[in-house]
Amino acid sequence: MKNLTRPLEMIWATIPAGSFIMGSSKKQVDQIKQLDPGYSDEWLNREQPQHEVYLSQFEISIYPVTNRQFREFVSSTGYQTERELDGLKKSVWHQFPFNKTRNSSSMEEILDHPVVCVTVSDALNYCQWLAQHTGDNINLPTEAQWEKSSRGGDDRLWPWGNQFDENKCNITGRGTTIVGSYPSGVSPYGVMDCAGNVWEWCRDWFDPDYYHYSPSCDPLGPDHGKYYVVRGGSWYRGGRSILSVRTSSRFRHFVACYTFGFRLVRESK
Numbered sequence: 001m002k003n004l005t006r007p008l009e010m011i012w013a014t015i016p017a018g019s020f021i022m023g024s025s026k027k028q029v030d031q032i033k034q035l036d037p038g039y040s041d042e043w044l045n046r047e048q049p050q051h052e053v054y055l056s057q058f059e060i061s062i063y064p065v066t067n068r069q070f071r072e073f074v075s076s077t078g079y080q081t082e083r084e085l086d087g088l089k090k091s092v093w094h095q096f097p098f099n100k101t102r103n104s105s106s107m108e109e110i111l112d113h114p115v116v117c118v119t120v121s122d123a124l125n126y127c128q129w130l131a132q133h134t135g136d137n138i139n140l141p142t143e144a145q146w147e148k149s150s151r152g153g154d155d156r157l158w159p160w161g162n163q164f165d166e167n168k169c170n171i172t173g174r175g176t177t178i179v180g181s182y183p184s185g186v187s188p189y190g191v192m193d194c195a196g197n198v199w200e201w202c203r204d205w206f207d208p209d210y211y212h213y214s215p216s217c218d219p220l221g222p223d224h225g226k227y228y229v230v231r232g233g234s235w236y237r238g239g240r241s242i243l244s245v246r247t248s249s250r251f252r253h254f255v256a257c258y259t260f261g262f263r264l265v266r267e268s269k
Contacts, residue, residue, distance in 0.1 A: 006068075007072030012266055013060055015189055017055065018153070020053060020147075020148045024248045029047075031157075032246075035243065039243055060189075060264070060266075061263045064193055064197065064263045065114065067114075069115070073130070076129070083117055091258060113176040115262075116257070117256045117260070120203070120254075122256070124139075124203075138264055139203060140265070142221060142265075143202040143221065146194075146202050150195075152187060156247060157248070159191070166242075167182070168182050168195070169182055169197070170193075171233065171237055171242070173235065181197075193232075196241075200232045200261060201228055201260065206222075207222045231251075234259035234260070
C-alpha cells in the first residue's frame with residue numbers, strides 16, 4: 001500500500017443516529033474473568049454499569065491520523081509538539097527509535113503508520129488546523145462515539161465479534177503497522193484499527209465512576225479531570241493485551257507515548 005492516506009483528505013465512515021449499549025455487562029465481566037482471572041476489578045468497574053446511550057449522527061475517520069497527515073500539519077504551521085517543547089528529547093513523534101521496534105530506517109518508510117508521541121493538546125491543535133482547511137467541524141471523538149464506532153449495535157467484545165482472533169489486530173509487540181493492515185478486524189461500521197496498533201485519545205476527561213451519572217444522550221465526559229480517556233489498546237505486547245483491545249475497555253493517560261495516537265470525528269455544525 002503506497003500513499004494510502006492523503007495529507008489533507010480523511011476517509012470517513014458515517015455512524016448513524018441511534019442508541020447502542022455501552023460498557024460491560026455482568027455476563028461479559030464473568031467471561032473476562034474466565035479469560036484472565038487476574039484482570040483488575042478496578043479496571044472492570046470502570047466499564048460498569050452497562051447502559052444505553054443515544055448518539056446523534058457523526059462521521060469518524062476510518063483510519064487513525066498518520067505520520068503523513070501529521071507531517072503536513074507540522075510543515076504548514078511550524079507546530080512543535082509538547083514533547084518537543086519540554087526539552088527532554090524523549091518521545092518526539094519524528095524521532096522515534098525506529099530500528100528498535102519497527103525495523104525501519106526512516107520516517108519515509110512509515111508515513112502511513114499512525115502518528116504517535118502526541119498529547120491530547122497536540123491532537124486538538126491538529127483538529128483545529130484541519131478544520132480551518134476544510135471548513136468542517138472536526139474534533140477528537142468522545143469515548144461514546146469511539147465505542148459505538150468500534151462495537152456497533154450488538155454489544156460485541158471486539159470489533160469483529162465475541163471471540164478473540166490475534167490475526168485481526170496488531171498486538172505483535174513489534175511496533176506500529178500501516179493503517180488498515182488488518183482488514184478482517186474491521187468494525188461493523190467499517191472503521192479500521194479500533195483494536196491494537198495505537199491507543200487512541202478521546203476528548204473526554206477520565207472518571208472511573210462516570211457511567212454512574214453520565215447523560216444518556218450525547219455524553220461529553222466529565223467537566224474536568226487530571227487524565228484523558230484512551231481507547232483501543234496498542235501494538236505493545238503485554239500480558240493483558242487481548243483484554244485491553246476490547247471495545248469497552250477504558251483507560252486513562254495524559255502524556256505523549258510511543259503507543260498513543262488518535263483519530264478524528266466530523267460533526268454537524
